[in-house]
Amino acid sequence: MVQQGKPVEFWRWPETNWVNPDIDWEKGKFVTAGVDVGSVSTQVVILMDGEFFAFGNTRTGSDSPNSAKKGMDYALEKTGLKLENIDYCIGTGYGRVNVPMAQQAVTEISCHARGANFMYGPDVRTVMDMGGQDCKAINVDDRAKVLNFIMNDKCAAGTGRGMEVFADLIHVPVWEVGPRSFQISKEPPSISSTCVVFAKSEVVGLLEQGVPENEIVAAYCSAMAHRIMELLKRLGVKEKFVITGGIAKNEGVVKRLEKELGIKTAEQAWANLQYRKKNYPFDTQLAGAMGAALFGQAFLKMGKAKSARKA
């Protein structure tokens, strides 16, 4: 009989969900949800009267409607809330038009600007979203209005997907890439290929030459930082500068980008001191969904939208 080994995945990051123990949703007036269906991950954030109530962070599957449903179920899992209890739901991200439970779709540029404004505070001026398959740089004002934006969605080089591919190739779990990129004796020259596919063969070449694993990790991180830099150069970076999305969790890229820019990124912590005190989870990947849910709150308060609550 053929013996079969267990497949090992180095790119697969753990899915998470959370519910706020301090909030009783039944007392709330407006419950809104933001569903951010990205190319790699799907986030759902639920807000109750503008307060952070619950979230779910899952992987996007092969079709957007199902991923949105899966993300929503995961976020609602421990809340006691049902889909019918949600007043207004907004879809965002690249699959935003395919979110079955959403009443409206809003672009991820607007949502990330608004989400970052809420999470990091109104003093945020530049938001860099490092998504699964694109990157966006956005300049915003104190009311989260977008002043200038630039987006690169033509190519997946220097994005989360590229990092996953790389992690799998080099057999380093994707969440270890950051710390391991600093366990080196000297900073290696960065990977010269921009394209993920070419970078992959360059990495294989380096592995064959016997270059230490951690040095290759560092080389890839600095290549990615360099690529983000190109986008930011065109837009212009102002403080407070924040990075949202999955790559923000990779300190190997963030620290190298900071060094190249000469500007520090803001601390990844809630601007709201209450949230900080109560230790609410802060996840950079939530910014888009958070913004969408906040738009829902705003629409309901302004009377621009009617509650779609069924129960």
Next chain:
Amino acid sequence: MIANYGFKDGSGDWYVTIDTDKCNGCGKCMEVCPEKILEVGPDEFDIFREEPVAFVKHDERKKVRYSCAPCKPGFCEQPAPCVAVCEPGAISHSEGWKALYGR
């Protein structure tokens, strides 16, 4: 808001930039564009804006290098038709073409 539509790749910057604060939504650019890449409609990046605004069509955003090439902004003496027709001066093109044609 300054909206940059397009991309940057190994060959340079390929962006059509629309300053939505200047754009009055007249739609003249949409008519003169030979490749019909522009459209006027609700602002998808500022959902609180009520007036229509010009933007590059979704399907065209990754192709501006090729669709805008016939007008060669920055290469010919004349500005591109969309730039010339825009009274408030809201439309501009990035410098990629200049580099490409060696000017």
